[in-house]
Amino acid sequence: MNDTLRNNITFGFPYEHNFYEEVIEACSLKQDISILPGGDLTEIGEKGINLSGGQKARISLARAVYARADIYLLDDPLSAVDALVGKHIFDKVIGPTGLLRTKARIFVTHGIHYLSRTDSVVMLREGRIIEQGRFDTLMKEKEELFNLISEYGQEIQGQNEEDEVISSPNMVETYEIDEANMNPNTEETSRSPRERRVSVASLHQRPSLMTASNKKDVVEPSDTDALITKEESAKGKVVWPVYQAYIKSCSAGAVSLFLFLLIASQGVQIGNSLFLKYWSSLKTTENVLFYLFIYGCIGIIHSFMTIIQTIVLWIFCAIRAARTLHEKMFNSIVRSPMSFFDTTPMGRILNRFSKDQYTIDEVLPRTFSGYFRTLFIVMATAIVISYSTPSFTFLIIPMILIYSYIQSYYLATSRELKRLDSLTRSPIYAHFQETLGGVITIRAYGQSERFCRENEIRLDENQKSYYPSISCNRWLAVRLEFLGSLIIFGAAILSVFTVLTTHYVDEGLVGLSVSYALSVTQALNWAVRQFCEIETNIISVERVYEYINLPSEAPLVIADNRPAPTWPQNGMVEYQNYSTRYRPGLELVLKGTSFIVKPKEKIGIVGRTGAGKSSLTLSLFRLIEAVDGKIVVDDVDISKIGLYDLRSRITIIPQDPILFEGTVAFNLDPFDSHDDVEIWQALQSAHMKNHIAKLEGKLQAKVLEGGNNYSQGQRQLLCLARALLRRSPIIILDEATASVDVETDAKIQETIRTEFNWATLLCIAHRLRTIIDYNRVLVLDQGKVAEFDTPYNLLQNPNSLFRNLCEESNEFEYLMDIATKKNHTSKSK
Numbered sequence: 001m002n003d004t005l006r007n008n009i010t011f012g013f014p015y016e017h018n019f020y021e022e023v024i025e026a027c028s029l030k031q032d033i034s035i036l037p038g039g040d041l042t043e044i045g046e047k048g049i050n051l052s053g054g055q056k057a058r059i060s061l062a063r064a065v066y067a068r069a070d071i072y073l074l075d076d077p078l079s080a081v082d083a084l085v086g087k088h089i090f091d092k093v094i095g096p097t098g099l100l101r102t103k104a105r106i107f108v109t110h111g112i113h114y115l116s117r118t119d120s121v122v123m124l125r126e127g128r129i130i131e132q133g134r135f136d137t138l139m140k141e142k143e144e145l146f147n148l149i150s151e152y153g154q155e156i157q158g159q160n161e162e163d164e165v166i167s168s169p170n171m172v173e174t175y176e177i178d179e180a181n182m183n184p185n186t187e188e189t190s191r192s193p194r195e196r197r198v199s200v201a202s203l204h205q206r207p208s209l210m211t212a213s214n215k216k217d218v219v220e221p222s223d224t225d226a227l228i229t230k231e232e233s234a235k236g237k238v239v240w241p242v243y244q245a246y247i248k249s250c251s252a253g254a255v256s257l258f259l260f261l262l263i264a265s266q267g268v269q270i271g272n273s274l275f276l277k278y279w280s281s282l283k284t285t286e287n288v289l290f291y292l293f294i295y296g297c298i299g300i301i302h303s304f305m306t307i308i309q310t311i312v313l314w315i316f317c318a319i320r321a322a323r324t325l326h327e328k329m330f331n332s333i334v335r336s337p338m339s340f341f342d343t344t345p346m347g348r349i350l351n352r353f354s355k356d357q358y359t360i361d362e363v364l365p366r367t368f369s370g371y372f373r374t375l376f377i378v379m380a381t382a383i384v385i386s387y388s389t390p391s392f393t394f395l396i397i398p399m400i401l402i403y404s405y406i407q408s409y410y411l412a413t414s415r416e417l418k419r420l421d422s423l424t425r426s427p428i429y430a431h432f433q434e435t436l437g438g439v440i441t442i443r444a445y446g447q448s449e450r451f452c453r454e455n456e457i458r459l460d461e462n463q464k465s466y467y468p469s470i471s472c473n474r475w476l477a478v479r480l481e482f483l484g485s486l487i488i489f490g491a492a493i494l495s496v497f498t499v500l501t502t503h504y505v506d507e508g509l510v511g512l513s514v515s516y517a518l519s520v521t522q523a524l525n526w527a528v529r530q531f532c533e534i535e536t537n538i539i540s541v542e543r544v545y546e547y548i549n550l551p552s553e554a555p556l557v558i559a560d561n562r563p564a565p566t567w568p569q570n571g572m573v574e575y576q577n578y579s580t581r582y583r584p585g586l587e588l589v590l591k592g593t594s595f596i597v598k599p600k601e602k603i604g605i606v607g608r609t610g611a612g613k614s615s616l617t618l619s620l621f622r623l624i625e626a627v628d629g630k631i632v633v634d635d636v637d638i639s640k641i642g643l644y645d646l647r648s649r650i651t652i653i654p655q656d657p658i659l660f661e662g663t664v665a666f667n668l669d670p671f672d673s674h675d676d677v678e679i680w681q682a683l684q685s686a687h688m689k690n691h692i693a694k695l696e697g698k699l700q701a702k703v704l705e706g707g708n709n710y711s712q713g714q715r716q717l718l719c720l721a722r723a724l725l726r727r728s729p730i731i732i733l734d735e736a737t738a739s740v741d742v743e744t745d746a747k748i749q750e751t752i753r754t755e756f757n758w759a760t761l762l763c764i765a766h767r768l769r770t771i772i773d774y775n776r777v778l779v780l781d782q783g784k785v786a787e788f789d790t791p792y793n794l795l796q797n798p799n800s801l802f803r804n805l806c807e808e809s810n811e812f813e814y815l816m817d818i819a820t821k822k823n824h825t826s827k828s829k
Helices: 005-010 017-026 030-034 053-066 083-094 112-117 135-141 144-156 159-167 240-250 252-281 288-334 338-342 346-388 390-437 439-444 448-501 507-548 613-620 643-647 664-668 676-685 689-694 712-726 742-755 791-796 801-808 812-828
Strands: 071-075 104-108 121-125 128-133 573-580 590-597 602-606 626-633 650-653 730-734 760-764 776-781 784-789
Touching: 005 017, 005 053, 017 030, 017 053, 017 083, 053 071, 053 083, 083 112, 083 801, 112 135, 112 144, 121 135, 121 144, 128 135, 128 144, 135 144, 240 252, 240 288, 240 507, 252 288, 252 346, 288 346, 288 507, 346 390, 346 507, 390 439, 390 448, 390 507, 439 448, 448 507, 573 613, 590 613, 590 626, 590 784, 602 613, 613 626, 613 730, 613 760, 650 712, 664 676, 664 712, 676 689, 676 712, 712 742, 776 791, 776 801, 784 791, 784 801, 791 801, 791 812, 801 812
Parallel strands: 071 104, 602 760, 602 776, 650 730, 730 760
Antiparallel strands: 121 128, 573 590, 573 626, 776 784
16 A cells, blocks of 8 residues: 555554564564664555565554454565565464464465464465374375375475474563454544655655654555655746647648638538628529529538548548557657656556546547637627627627636636646545555455545545536636627617618628527637637646656667677676665665676575665666666676667566466467477476367467466466566576465476576575575675675585574575585586
8 A cells, every 4th residue: 555654554453553563573573674764654555565575464464463363364574575574473463372372373385394383384376275184193194284294395304493482482472462442444544644755766765754644544645755755736827839849740731621621511511601791682583503502512512621631630630649649658658767767656547548538539629629610600790790780899899808808817726726726636546546455455444434434535626626626617608608798788779870871781791690680699609619728728738748758768779789699699697896775866876786696596685675686687687777887697797788679688587476367378488489389398398288289279368467366376377488488598586486385386496496497597586495506596684795606605604694594594404405515516517
């Protein structure tokens, strides 16, 4: 939830300091909070975008614990954390001595070393319970669970001694949850929501939120400490370049043709009226059919011209402009640097693509058309009346000046109200998207009513600008109707005066002028309204062009500096005194980093939270650019080549796997570069072949948005298959097997070691067992390279940070054994 870290944990429940402190300590969040500039008042971005996977898991667990429920459903909450943190959380929260010890806990886990400390074990396979009972009983029966642990029992090696320590009541601090009634619908839930602001990029590089509101339970950052850029809007009149941009997107030729047809059509309509006046002045009934034919032809010509101008308006002007502006805005946003998304709520972007784009699609063309039509009608009316009643000129000129004054007076207000309406609509979209994304959590915690109220309050804020615009519109209508009545009255008086003072008068022409005077009120009113609507709605073009002119990433392709088609052949990566930050004004996240990865080396990357592991991968893809130094891949400085040439040659398997709506085949091979045989082979290597083969449609089986019809582990396996198909010379793994069971994990690790033997592999790891047999380990600390050597050499150094991490994992003996075997094997080669 886009709110402070504290409010993400309390989640609508009253803030109780002592219990809150117990919860964050038990969920191992103390250290994370201590290094944040704003502590637990640091704002979290939308969908936790500025959090690591482990931090998201721990905050979600803390939220659950703080809710003080009676039954807890824990879906593998420890898969995204390292062994030490997992042990701490199990001891202090989930285990027999944890905060939840008096609660019913259904604990889904792939960590088989936790099973011995549970009350009952339920083993599932393909949706069915295959074994159930106490851990020691099942082990004595020597069936499914026994076989699983026998085969993958190394994971619990060294845990016996640990369990003995944990089971000692004198060695563990215990916590008791207060069983007081915790009704979520208390004073806390009735607080006024605000427009929350997103903070992304590095959580450890955020401005401080040192001040809190006066509310007891809810902490809101002040505007001066906002973590994202505040949405700005222009002031005053819309500048002419905005109109020029819209006309250019329509095509100036099409606009000119439309105006010509509009003028010609209005001329034909006036000619039709004059012909009717001429016909009625003939005091004869001869040639009636001839005059009817002429009158009908004029009407047909007018209708034909109206059809043509409508086609020109919508097809060659409106649709073309809407498509052009949409494509430009879409391309601009897609090519924007990550810092833009770090500081911009998604609701703000959706507002441009929904309301503003709708205005450009539908409202603006009708408004322009209506304005020019009524403008020419007013001009024609004024000409006809002035011709028949010349003295009418002395009335119409001051009236037009008065109309212009009222129009400008009204426009100054309506324009700003429109901008306020656009600004206050963005929080509605942001909250709506956040609510839909977290609807399961919202319902589970009984917070539906609170989120509905927040939505209503945001709607009310929007209506505060929309309702005055309606009132202003009524204010304008009253004055325009009054002025229109004066024009009709003046035209009638002047016509009578003309008849009385003129010896000869054309009765038909006078009648025509009076008839036109009766319509001039509506025409003038509509012309003024439409002009104001143009000025108001052109703001949507102004807002779209703001996003069209966003700063862009580096070029996709630099034509005169493209790498060879086979680059990188070897996969050698060299960081040379490399420093970077997420965006200007923030501290460096990598500081003078220098190291060399040899071709086809397997490198493990480790470090504590905030060490710079993720920043390292972002820098290799140039999602963040260098402040100093450079990265060289196979003798090519990656800052000198296009982003397409760089990113298309490197593959990443992320911790949060990404799948797109479509088919399995599309997600694995979106460019149809491989045949079905190769795809099935990749699925087999990723251990997903059997599952996909059972689906209806097989490779053409549907994948829902975000891959929601697949488990987290299955999505990771599909991403692994995608990487196998691409066969990139450089592959990055970001804890890619965190959410799979131990059996699948073992198979995947084997696949990585065999199928990726042709590639340079950089693996970010929390579970040290996954990288202990790699060629070398890179240890990062506070954005710097602290250690870089073979696992064996690092473990031999008693002062090594890597050795310290291994000792904290409670698997030191096992890790040392594997590293030693790997070292002996390497020497023998």
